[in-house]
Amino acid sequence: MSVIAIVTCRVLPEPDTDQQPMLEACARAGVLVELVPWDDPSVDWSQYKAAILRSCWNYYEDPEAFRHWILEAATKTQLVNPPETLLYNLDKRYLLDLQGKGIAIVPTRLIRKEQDLLSAVLESGWDRFVVKSMISAASFMTRHFNQAQVEEATTFVSTILESRTAMIQPFMASVADGGEVSLIHLGGELTHAIVKQPRFDGGEEDVSAAFQPDATLRETAAKVLSAVDFPWVYARVDLMRGDDGTWLLSELELLEPSLFLAHHPPALAKFAELVAGL
Numbered sequence: 001m002s003v004i005a006i007v008t009c010r011v012l013p014e015p016d017t018d019q020q021p022m023l024e025a026c027a028r029a030g031v032l033v034e035l036v037p038w039d040d041p042s043v044d045w046s047q048y049k050a051a052i053l054r055s056c057w058n059y060y061e062d063p064e065a066f067r068h069w070i071l072e073a074a075t076k077t078q079l080v081n082p083p084e085t086l087l088y089n090l091d092k093r094y095l096l097d098l099q100g101k102g103i104a105i106v107p108t109r110l111i112r113k114e115q116d117l118l119s120a121v122l123e124s125g126w127d128r129f130v131v132k133s134m135i136s137a138a139s140f141m142t143r144h145f146n147q148a149q150v151e152e153a154t155t156f157v158s159t160i161l162e163s164r165t166a167m168i169q170p171f172m173a174s175v176a177d178g179g180e181v182s183l184i185h186l187g188g189e190l191t192h193a194i195v196k197q198p199r200f201d202g203g204e205e206d207v208s209a210a211f212q213p214d215a216t217l218r219e220t221a222a223k224v225l226s227a228v229d230f231p232w233v234y235a236r237v238d239l240m241r242g243d244d245g246t247w248l249l250s251e252l253e254l255l256e257p258s259l260f261l262a263h264h265p266p267a268l269a270k271f272a273e274l275v276a277g278l
Contacts, residue, residue, distance in 0.1 A: 002049035004275055005036040005077070007256075009058045013137075016055040021262040022271060029272035038069050050078040050278040052233075053086065053256045063090065063135045063164070080278060081254055085230040089254040092134045092167060098249065101227040105249045106240055110134070111166035117157045120168045121150055128171035129153075133160050137256070144171050172248075174241035180250060183213055183221040184259050184267060185235040187274050190218060192264040196238075210264035220247045228252070233274055234259060 006022070019035075026033045036043055038056045045051060051073060059066035067090065074083040081089075088094055092108075099105045109120045111131070121129065131153055133141035141160050145153040160166040179195040195208040213221075221237040228235075236253040261268045 002032070003047070004031060004033045004278055005045070005048040005051035006033050007038050007051050007053045008035050008055040009039050010037040011058065012055060013057050016057075016258075018259060018261045019055065021268055022054070025261075025268040025272040026275055029269075029276050031272060031276045033275065038066070038073070044076075045073045046076040048077045050080055052080040052275060052278070056256050057137050059090075059256070060133070060135050060137045060140050066090070078278065081232045081234065082230065085228075085232050085254050088228075088230055089252065090135060092132075092136075092251075094252065095249065098224065098227050098252065103224055103227050103249055104242075104246060106169050106172060106242075109168050111157055111161070111168055113161065114154050114157055117154055117166075117168060118150065121147065121153070124170065126170040130169045130171050131156055131160070132167055132169075134165040134167050141166075172240045172250075173243070178241070179208070181213065181217060181239045181247075182207075182260070183217060183237045183239070184264075185221070185225065185232075185237070186259070186267060186270045187233060189270070190221065191267040191270055192260070193217065194260050194263055207260060207263070210260065210267075217247065220249075224249055224252060228254070230254075234271075 023033060036051070039058065067087065070079065070083050070086050073079060079086065095105050095108050111117050111120065128144060128146045130142065130144045136142060143156055157166050179197045181193055181195055183193045184191050192210040193213040194210055197206040217239065220239060224237050225235060232254050236257040236259060237249065238251040238253065239247045240250045242248045259267065259271070261271055
């Protein structure tokens with residue numbers, strides 16, 4: 001029987017709560033899977049029928065090495081999501097691409113030098129703002145500040161700019177009040193949603209129980225995904241409310257997102273079905 005690689009990393013930065021339920025669901029579906037680290041140079045990826053990225057959560061430490069791995073592994077096995085999708089989603093510049101296609105996003109500005117941060121803070125009038133790396137995962141290099149902390153924010157930006165580009169966004173008050181909604185899609189279908197609470201550098205993830213989103217959330221997520229020019233098998237659309245109540249895209253996760261499968265058993269079965277079909 002052909003083996004499907006579930007792509008992880010040698011040392012997980014944090015536990016993957018979906019890992020064991022996901023493996024058990026695949027076993028119940030009669031699918032032979034194996035956890036395989038992307039960062040193990042001894043792996044022969046040609047021995048796997050396909051490789052589905054799940055918990056390669058240290059990629060942000062060396063994004064160039066990860067980009068190289070994607071291109072190399074794609075010559076030896078089927079990557080899921082496909083390599084062109086993964087590379088598009090690796091850098092958060094995709095937000096600006098989607099904005100150019102008519103998607104309402106959380107206001108985002110690139111920071112290439114310290115002066116860019118100072119200009120953004122002065123011109124935007126944002127009392128509170130979030131600074132993060134353009135290539136990151138979880139809460140890596142992500143902190144929030146207020147107007148009185150511009151000097152501290154500038155120091156933080158300098159640290160980011162030593163190795164990558166940074167970005168600045170307003171701190172959305174709605175997140176503090178109600179959290180960020182994540183809509184999980186598998187095989188083209190929305191399976192469930194959860195609410196995540198704000199998370200910054202060093203913080204732990206706090207999520208709600210799964211629920212079925214209303215029509216407005218569904219339509220917003222569908223509009224986001226329709227603007228993506230690349231194929232996908234799994235996707236997570238993260239939305240926040242703007243000050244006027246409009247839903248704004250904060251993240252589109254097509255690379256290695258937590259899918260909160262353990263929160264919704266039907267999604268576990270759907271995931272196993274998709275893996276079986278690879």
